[in-house]
Amino acid sequence: MIEQTAYAKINLSLEVLGKRTDGYHDLISVMQMVDLHDTLTFAPCDTIEVECQESALAAEAEANLVLRSARLLRDRAGVSEGARIRLEKRIPVAAGLAGGSSDAAATLRGLCELWSVAVPGPELASMAASIGSDVPFFLDGPTALVEGRGERVTRLPALSAGWAVLVCSQYNLADKTRRLYSSLTRDDMTEGAVTWQLIRTLGSGEFPPPGLYFNSFERVAYQTFEGLEGVRRQVLRAGGADPHLSGSGPTLYILFPLAEANRAYRLHAALQAEGLSSYLTRTVA
Ligand code: C5P
Numbered sequence: 094m095i096e097q098t099a100y101a102k103i104n105l106s107l108e109v110l111g112k113r114t115d116g117y118h119d120l121i122s123v124m125q126m127v128d129l130h131d132t133l134t135f136a137p138c139d140t141i142e143v144e145c146q147e148s149a150l151a152a153e154a155e156a157n158l159v160l161r162s163a164r165l166l167r168d169r170a171g172v173s174e175g176a177r178i179r180l181e182k183r184i185p186v187a188a189g190l191a192g193g194s195s196d197a198a199a200t201l202r203g204l205c206e207l208w209s210v211a212v213p214g215p216e217l218a219s220m221a222a223s224i225g226s227d228v229p230f231f232l233d234g235p236t237a238l239v240e241g242r243g244e245r246v247t248r249l250p251a252l253s254a255g256w257a258v259l260v261c262s263q264y265n266l267a268d269k270t271r272r273l274y275s276s277l278t279r280d281d282m283t284e285g286a287v288t289w290q291l292i293r294t295l296g297s298g299e300f301p302p303p304g305l306y307f308n309s310f311e312r313v314a315y316q317t318f319e320g321l322e323g324v325r326r327q328v329l330r331a332g333g334a335d336p337h338l339s340g341s342g343p344t345l346y347i348l349f350p351l352a353e354a355n356r357a358y359r360l361h362a363a364l365q366a367e368g369l370s371s372y373l374t375r376t377v378a
Pocket of ligand 1: 116117118119120224225226227241242243270271272274
């Protein structure tokens with residue numbers, strides 16, 4: 094049996110540059126893995142089957158993405174075997190943490206191993222991109238520059254090790270990513286300057302300074318996710334000085350250097366005590 098870890102990501106920056114003619118948007122983003130993860134196991138089987146112990150409805154989209162990834166790889170690699178795939182969910186769904194995309198990438202990796210197929214890197218990356226814009230990043234990581242609609246991934250010097258407190262509010266918004274992209278206006282879009290500045294600070298041994306965590310979705314996320322502004326204020330009151338939005342939200346993250354474990358833990362515990370869904374994670378180095 095083969096096991097794969099599917100990490101969540103946060104966006105240190107996410108600048109949407111403009112709308113394309115194919116319905117997608119060009120972006121430039123620095124993505125960072127955190128150690129909150131799903132676990133996938135792969136065992137031999139005649140057919141492709143996906144089991145998920147999480148309440149079926151909540152994780153249905155992710156299980157479907159896993160199934161699609163498995164079928165795509167099987168068809169492209171000309172494999173006749175199947176697989177029994179078990180998906181253990183921990184990453185909240187539709188949260189801006191790309192859990193489903195990470196599951197998809199883990200499926201490609203796990204099945205290449207189970208079926209002993211060697212797919213060249215660029216071909217695997219193009220399969221990943223056809224499954225979803227965030228999937229290629231998860232074949233690489235843990236810190237990377239992501240461009241195009243998400244398919245151009247360049248590894249970056251790792252962010253210094255630290256803690257990320259994730260505050261994940263629950264909203265039931267069908268087609269969340271598409272809806273948030275389509276709510277963006279020209280004023281939300283930028284030219285990538287902040288991200289390039291952010292990149293220059295990586296690998297310095299310290300976290301980038303506060304002004305470099307730009308996210309184009311900030312305005313539309315606070316508008317769309319009712320109550321998120323209240324959550325942000327709760328985070329500030331509990332001592333989370335600088336909450337940032339991950340992806341198109343609604344997850345907010347607060348970073349702490351490695352030496353500030355106590356502060357990170359205290360914030361996490363305070364948010365939990367207030368009934369918020371908080372996760373204390375480490376950045377993946
Ligand atoms: O690629 P993925 O299926 O995750 O994208 C979901 C939706 O988000 C797309 O259909 C598109 O509307 C929007 N999107 C976008 N630009 C991107 C990524 C996603 O407009 N770079």
